[in-house]
Amino acid sequence: MPAADSTDTVDTIEDPVSTEVRTTTYAKAVAAALRTAMHADERVFMAGEDIGIYGGAFGVTDGLLQEFGEERIRDTPISEDAIVGMAVGAAITGTRPIVEMQFSDFVVNAMDPLVNQAAKLYFMYGGNVEVPMVLRLPGGGGTGAAAQHSQSLEAWFAHVPGLKVVAPSTVQDAHDLLLAALVDPNPVVVVEHKLLYKQEGALTPRATPEDSPAVIGEAAVVREGTDLTVVGYSLNTHKALDAAEELAAEGIDVEVVDLRTLRPLDTETVIESVCRTGKLLVTHEAPTAVGVGAEVVAAVAGSRAFDHLLAPIVRVCGRENPMPYAPALEAATIPQTADLVAAMRALAAEDV
């Protein structure tokens, strides 16, 4: 079984900013975006724990130190508050910091600079300063890392005015949304699920950050269907797609919406879809209560889609307990594809 902080994916570096279409991993797509941004804009730099010679706990930044040197790939002491606070200070004075939090769980130590400073400065200072910074948060469970190294904390950030939050699920989106984040003049939190890093997919790399077609705040219908709408993001988009595939064999036709951005939320795409299908299921790995899924449900239940709803809205999200260590308990805490299949089948069968 893989270690929580496995670095099997070590040869991250590819052709200098090659734009050749290729199949690669999510981690490499992230790294390619970082390199593109670093090459395109001298003001971009990175900071984080063990992102240099170690290559980052998950190998994402492997090779970047060699390519860009110590001034721009900055290994830091174990000081999350200072790392993020430093990034805020750097962002408001003309540079463009990218911070890697080693595990998303450690952002608890940096909530002041993120929430009280980064998210609010533009507003509090009357629009007289921009805070163009990116905070990458590797999160999620399934690696046997237990309660303090497996959290999905995105609901907190999606609740904070002033922050933007993206949670790409595909190799291409990981690349494009990160580039979009890097040219955004606001603080952007990038939620990366650790289990996605080795996921493979097609990548059309962009030559410059500006070439990214991604728009923060746009969801995508990643599978069209007529019987019900399933909304997910990050890893759970894949679980939803897998479940939809399985149900297709049973003649159940599922539409899957990948949120991609969690703040601002593209409620319109979800509402549109529900107006067509009349049924909604939302899934994520974070605990159910007061999660992003609750917001999706509330947005729909308060919209014109309400009149099209044919059944109660279902959530298949994380169990209400901290992440356990033992594999069986961990698996039971995280919504699995089989759970989705069962819930989707039941929802499709609801009498209308």
Added chain:
Amino acid sequence: MPAADSTDTVDTIEDPVSTEVRTTTYAKAVAAALRTAMHADERVFMAGEDIGIYGGAFGVTDGLLQEFGEERIRDTPISEDAIVGMAVGAAITGTRPIVEMQFSDFVVNAMDPLVNQAAKLYFMYGGNVEVPMVLRLPGGGGTGAAAQHSQSLEAWFAHVPGLKVVAPSTVQDAHDLLLAALVDPNPVVVVEHKLLYKQEGALTPRATPEDSPAVIGEAAVVREGTDLTVVGYSLNTHKALDAAEELAAEGIDVEVVDLRTLRPLDTETVIESVCRTGKLLVTHEAPTAVGVGAEVVAAVAGSRAFDHLLAPIVRVCGRENPMPYAPALEAATIPQTADLVAAMRALAAEDV
């Protein structure tokens, strides 16, 4: 206009743990509960910034230092992380700490001890340790204290398995729920809206913490009605009641549910009510997106109440911006009674 940290309510101390029924303020009802607990249980102590001779930023602890001495009323350095972490360590070793966070906004500096430690230790340690601590968080806006001193962050805590969260709206509940929190073997976050401190109401003080009839996790129908259900908590329960009163004159009959506890949420009481009225409006001061209100909506939209819903569910919550300083902007950010009246009237009028 009152200062953000006004201490006009200075004479907090009353008869030693008198159980005489009386009219008093929310702040004094909190203080009375603290005193009752301190008298009843030697293991109870308090820690926080300026809670001693200063009496706390809002005067809640005024006089307690004189009554209980420096060992049990502990003024601390300005070190939120250490204050809460210390409380966790004290709680797992046989004492019962109560921490006052000076403003709820500063809890950003204590998210690790609260979320990674307090909330998870019982679970992670296999049930071999209890974490009986109480964290009081004065929050909310309306005092002209701007973006870093006006937040309502309860959604974060309501999302965390292992924490309990209460948000009393009345003088009696402030007293009773705090006592219930003080005998709970789990970490309990108490959300107190600053504007409630001077609110007056009837109090039946309890002689001992065990005498409190409050049960964490129970909502209350605080006004019965048939036309629509309004769900609120803390200060917004009062706004909802005021609005309901106004609409009663127009013949609109509103049921108001006061959540009182935000985790675990008493969804059953809300569902029951909505089954009867068929319409739901949820209100709080925190920003709308991914707030506790979203969870209330999602719980109803996923329940048997779905079949009884006659109209889309409405949220009247905080605007999606940091709290502004200028009075007009602040007032526009916070849902006012007038906003509730308008939204409730519109919802009542929805064609069914």
Added chain:
Amino acid sequence: MPRHDPTEPSGALEALTTMWTIRRFEEALEDLYSRGMLHGTNHLSIGQEAVAVGACGALEDGDFITSTHRGHGHSIAHGADPEPMFAELLGRETGYCGGRGGSMHIADVGSGNLGANGIVAGSMTLAVGAALSQRLLGSSAVVLCFFGDGAANEGSFHEALNLAAVWELPVVFLCENNQYGMSMASDLSTAGGSVAGRGAAYGLEGVRLDGNDVIAVAEGVATAAAAAREGRGPALLEAITYRYRGHSKSDRNLYRTQDEIEEWRTERDPIARFEARLLEEGRLDREAIDGARQTARERIRDAVKAAVQAPEPTVDVLEEAVYARR
């Protein structure tokens, strides 16, 4: 070269005028408050003017400051215009923050004032980042980071000093030790008994200054800033001073004696001391000194007059106020 040298007549005049401007500014706030024109809360630095003025005067144009909740003095000393400051405190559209920030968030990023901060020690890590930017952008600017004695017990203090030190960044950390957090005496909250003494933990010298002597502050900061500018890394300074007013409006001053306040006010007032010294050393005459006070008074009077007439912001600004656009 420092912006003004308080040991030279012209610099002394400027320093004195600025100190008076700060004092009059805050007295005007008290007046506005008592007349019910000011809402929210604010924190006055009356008695501490020598720190702000000595320190900011020792900077060069283009240098940055980060400030605190008690930041009016820092802003004015760094060149902020009192009128938009009043406007901000009055919640007006013409305020530095368009009325969105208030006392604790006054900033003037264009002039290098990275802002007050409502979070104790909240700006200390920001200062480190601003200093890193300077290095990355090839600028020789330094960052002056004001913080309080109470802030020295926050984790951010520790992380900021350590990071600035290991990266050898041009930050001058200047503790305004006014001897109290809110109600807690610094002696009781600060183990080891001295903020400057904590410098050694980061390989920094740590220097205590008489914070009520504008010249001592100016010299201390000038020396530290010059070293930082030359690439010799951060500095930690501690200026001993005192605040006459309560922590904020709600303060009943129960944690200290009236005598203590009176002693500082009468024996060590930074403005009175500076004036006496200037006269004694013959660097400014009585007329010049009176002129400084007069200039400050007029500046503040005019600023208040203009600010109270400014319009309040309208709610429609909120829509576009949260996110910057590309």
Added chain:
Amino acid sequence: MPRHDPTEPSGALEALTTMWTIRRFEEALEDLYSRGMLHGTNHLSIGQEAVAVGACGALEDGDFITSTHRGHGHSIAHGADPEPMFAELLGRETGYCGGRGGSMHIADVGSGNLGANGIVAGSMTLAVGAALSQRLLGSSAVVLCFFGDGAANEGSFHEALNLAAVWELPVVFLCENNQYGMSMASDLSTAGGSVAGRGAAYGLEGVRLDGNDVIAVAEGVATAAAAAREGRGPALLEAITYRYRGHSKSDRNLYRTQDEIEEWRTERDPIARFEARLLEEGRLDREAIDGARQTARERIRDAVKAAVQAPEPTVDVLEEAVYARR
């Protein structure tokens, strides 16, 4: 009185046996891992055994420890049974945490082990609270707080030391300086160059110890614990040591040389050094020493054997696992 004195034969035998137990325990983990029987990650302290054993041996029964992500050694040295430790790492119902915690959360609160912690410096503030409890409850127990050199740059380190010092609480803060955070050399991350040197910031002496000398560690901790027990407040100790293995499984050891590792392993191994000294000073003979190693091996072998047979927890435990009941 300390639990065992490694300068006496019986104490020495116990210390040696415990050091071997820790080493064999972690070697067994490596074995289980390579056989695919262990999931998740874990952090081995091989090479650092003298710190855990010297320190915990110097405590008295009833004293507390708080530990870190690299905590197996601390647990065993404080008296934990290897069998439920293995069971925990294997995710079994009979583990210290019922399989819910894993390596980073092993705790045995009943015996005073307040737990490993997955958050760097996360247990430092907890240690302060545990010490305060002792005072409030009238106990004379002290709290030994293990932390790493990397942890000394977290804000929690600063806040915990300051709070313990101003409240004069009985905490012995013991830094296990194994010279690296994860990949970052302590020299590069820690301004001022020494963790012990940071004690002065809090009015504490700050003592460096040879962390590969179990007697030196025992003496240092015994002295500090005795002072703390007498009400003379906290202490800051720094034990210099080294970890042979990578930070965790994914570590490619790119940040240090193989030579450096070899040098520590061959020249300064804490077990080999202790054995040599015991023989040299005639405190234990070869037979006793071989016996210690043998005892440890058997203990670990039996523990693994029992643990692998323990049942896995079933999902129904989760329902009641989150909140304690009154």
